[in-house]
Amino acid sequence: MREPAPCVARDMKAIVLNQYGGPDELTVTDHPDPKVAPGEVLIRVKAAGINPVDWKLASGGLDALMETHFPIIPGWDVAGVVEAVGLDVEEYSVGDEVIGYARKDTVELGTYAELVAANVRLVAPKPASLDWAQAAGLPLAGLTAYQALRRLNVTSGETVLVHAAAGGVGSLGVQIAKAFGARVIGTASERNHAFLTELGAEPVSYGDGLAERVRELAPEGVDAAVDFVGGQEAVEVSRQVTKDSTRVGSIADDAVTEFGGRYMWVRPSSEDLTELGRLADAGKLTVHVDRTYPLADAALAWRVSQAGSVRGKLVLTVD
Incomplete structure (x- = not known):
């Protein structure tokens, strides 16, 4: 039986919302690294897609639907590299490149961060034909x-x-x-x-x-x-x-x-996300990225998203 990786307390950089609000409420802060539960992978984030639901959720728009625990790290779209795996995970290994629609049952630990833990049901292999920004723009919108x-x-x-x-x-x-x-x-x-x-x-x-x-x-x-x-x-x-x-x-x-x-409301699906990756690698699907922003400029990216008229996707990049 595989032994779980030792838990080492560290802090990652993350975008955090301490109360419902808009772009002005977003702050860059140190946040404890997420734990890696059974069935999960820890992803070193390369890019995180921005979706209108991110700022709608932050304003309280989904409060009637989903349990929320502050402080919130927004974001559900991610592309990155597997850094650790849960003790029962066989689908992925450290170093694998993956994408994910990392929507959890509660709103708290999202993808606007250096690290995110996600259940294997939420992730799929990264399409080789897409760069990191394109890959991060695919999950929610594509699904x-x-x-x-x-x-x-x-x-x-x-x-x-x-x-x-x-x-x-x-x-x-x-x-x-x-x-x-x-x-x-x-x-x-x-x-x-x-x-x-x-x-x-x-x-x-x-x-x-x-x-x-x-x-x-x-x-x-x-x-x-x-x-x-x-x-x-x-x-x-x-x-x-x-x-x-x-x-x-x-x-x-x-x-x-x-x-x-x-x-209709989108559901996370590793199978569907894998199929989208196949379409991309077959040359039938690409992701148009309108603009990218560093993680620290998440508030600016939200303002652009709220203004509308975005062609394709906005994406945060993480160094």
């Missing part, structure tokens, strides 16, 4: 897009409408739908149309007349629609242009359920 499209049963030959197609989730959703063999129509501002064309989507501008513009491209309607932005326009237009309203999904607006659509 969200992949699981949404799969739950809507998107298959080869179908036409899919993707809202907010140039964003972190949407840009991955476009590529995943294309990998499934679907035709993709994507909504975005005009400045992002060339970007969507490069990804393989047919771009349309959002705003007044969106339903008509979609119908010009798909006169008989689309087979499925997925909303990655929220708001009345995305949900209502999806209902209008989709042949079967039960094949409309949203990750941002539960009003979709009023006409039989699906309101």
Whole structure:
């Protein structure tokens, strides 16, 4: 039987939130290294992806859903190197490069840190084709897009409408739908149309007349629609242009359920994350990183995220 690694008390650098709030509440501090429980790996963080849920959670937006224990280290996305393994872990070894959607049952020890402990159910091998920043931007956004499209049963030959197609989730959703063999129509501002064309989507501008513009491209309607932005326009237009309203999904607006659509929440899945890695290494999926920031600039990165109009992903890098 493998003996557990000795526990040595040390302090790592981490971004910490001592109470609910916004970017101004974030501080860089020394924090005790996480313990490595059975079934877990300790990851030396190379990069941590930023997602809007990070600052929404920090403002108390998920307080009704998840137990929270302050001080909080935010973040659920990670890419890094295995530094230690739990006493029963056989899936990974020290030195392995991994990615993870390290969402735990409680909010406390996240990924904006030099080290993070994560259950093996939350991690997968890092795709060799992606650099550290790209790899850190894949887990939450990639899983969200992949699981949404799969739950809507998107298959080869179908036409899919993707809202907010140039964003972190949407840009991955476009590529995943294309990998499934679907035709993709994507909504975005005009400045992002060339970007969507490069990804393989047919771009349309959002705003007044969106339903008509979609119908010009798909006169008989689309087979499925997925909303990655929220708001009345995305949900209502999806209902209008989709042949079967039960094949409309949203990750941002539960009003979709009023006409039989699906309101969806991402689940951690090592298997799905591994499949995303395979798609990346097969040349079918990449992660567009808009900007990277050092760990100490997490507050600045949050302000940029909150301002919107990010193309692809924002990522924190850890030296």
